[in-house]
Amino acid sequence: METEKANRLAIIAAHGTLDAAYPPLILATAGAAMDIETAIFFTFYGLEILKKGKADHLQVAPIANPAMPVSIPNIVGMLPGMTGMATGMMNGWMQKAHVAKLSELLEAASEFGVRLIACQMTMDVMGIKKEDMIDGIEIGGAATFLEFASQNAISLTF
Amino acid sequence: MATNADQTLDCSGMACPMPILKTKKAVDALALGQVLKMVATDPGSVSDMTAWTNKTGHELVATERDGDKYVFYVKKAK
Numbered sequence: 581m582e583t584e585k586a587n588r589l590a591i592i593a594a595h596g597t598l599d600a601a602y603p604p605l606i607l608a609t610a611g612a613a614m615d616i617e618t619a620i621f622f623t624f625y626g627l628e629i630l631k632k633g634k635a636d637h638l639q640v641a642p643i644a645n646p647a648m649p650v651s652i653p654n655i656v657g658m659l660p661g662m663t664g665m666a667t668g669m670m671n672g673w674m675q676k677a678h679v680a681k682l683s684e685l686l687e688a689a690s691e692f693g694v695r696l697i698a699c700q701m702t703m704d705v706m707g708i709k710k711e712d713m714i715d716g717i718e719i720g721g722a723a724t725f726l727e728f729a730s731q732n733a734i735s736l737t738f
Numbered sequence: 739m740a741t742n743a744d745q746t747l748d749c750s751g752m753a754c755p756m757p758i759l760k761t762k763k764a765v766d767a768l769a770l771g772q773v774l775k776m777v778a779t780d781p782g783s784v785s786d787m788t789a790w791t792n793k794t795g796h797e798l799v800a801t802e803r804d805g806d807k808y809v810f811y812v813k814k815a816k
Contacts, residue, residue, distance in 0.1 A: 610755040610786075613762040614793040678753045688759055 588733035589618040590725065595738060596628030598640040598670055604738045605629075605685040612692035616734075620689070621725040622717075623699035626738075627706060630698055630713040635682040642666035649673075690716045697724060741800045741811045743775035744768065750779045750807065757783045758790055761812065765796055768814040773799060776810045784808055 589611040593604040604620050611618040622630050629635055642648055642665075643657035650669065656662065674681075680688070689696065696717045703709070703719070710719060718724075729735050747764045749757040757778045764774050776787070784801070787810045791798040795816050802809040 606755050610758055613755065613758045614790055615762075616793070678751050680753070680756055692759070692762075 586732050586734045587616055588728065588731060589616045590729035590733040590735045591618070591620045592725065592735075592737040593620050593622045593626035593629060594624045596625035596638060598638040598667060600738055601626075601629045601635070601638050601682055602679075602685075604736070605682060605689060607736065608694045609685055609688045609692060611734075612689065612694045618689075618693075619695035619697055619725070619728050621697045621699060621720070623702045624706075627698060627702060627708050627713075629682065629686075630696065630717055631708070632712060632714055635686055635714075638682065639663055639667040640670050686714065695728075699725075741773065741775075743811060744772040746775045746777070748777050749783070750777055752778065753780055754782050754786065758786055761787070761790065761810075762794075765794075765812055765814050770814055770816070772814050774812045774814070776812060777804075778808050778810070779806055781808070783810070787812070 589608065591604045591608055593601070595601070608618045608620050628638060641657065641663045642652040643654050643662070648666065652662070652666070657666075686696070697720045698713060698717050700719050700721050745764060745768060747760055749760050752760070757776065757780055761774070761776050764776070768774060787798060787801070791812060797813040797815045799811040799813045801811070
């Protein structure tokens with residue numbers, strides 16, 4: 581008996597820092613390019629990624645982030661300006677490695693038919709309105725995501 | 739040994755996932771049986787192009803190294 585191959589990719593994006601925004605968008609665009617029906621469900625801090633003009637201004641903090649390639653003691657990382665510095669550093673590495681900007685990945689995602697679904701409930705919790713977000717997104721709840729993910733899907737959470 | 743190609747796509751300097759995204763668009767625009775020559779500098783594309791052709795059903799006809807470039811010949815198979 582042959583196992584059916586997954587042909588859907590269901591991703592949850594629940595974080596909005598610079599380092600956490602890349603994995604869902606890279607995987608979603610790659611999935612769509614491989615003819616896999618893809619959807620990203622943005623919830624909690626993931627909604628930051630969908631805010632108008634915000635995708636290219638996400639930040640990453642060096643504090644309590646011991647996996648950062650450049651080691652910065654927490655007592656230094658907490659100082660004003662350090663988050664900006666760490667963000668600038670990471671953006672520099674991205675540019676040097678020719679990694680596409682998040683806004684470009686979002687555009688590519690839309691172009692390739694990736695469904696971008698914003699979680700209604702956390703929009704209400706965070707006070708985010710549809711007009712605050714980029715065009716081309718859907719609004720849904722948990723059931724929307726689960727219905728999509730229940731049919732033969734690879735499911736990933738970030 | 740160079741294979742004949744109907745289209746060339748230069749993805750030099752692009753990092754994942756762009757080579758795959760551009761390849762998909764380019765292959766979609768080909769007629770059945772045509773060959774796309776894709777050039778990339780991203781070492782990850784070697785594995786990615788095999789994976790992409792496996793998943794999409796197109797054929798990876800040949801691969802070559804040309805200095806720091808990786809050259810892929812993809813035939814539109816469906």
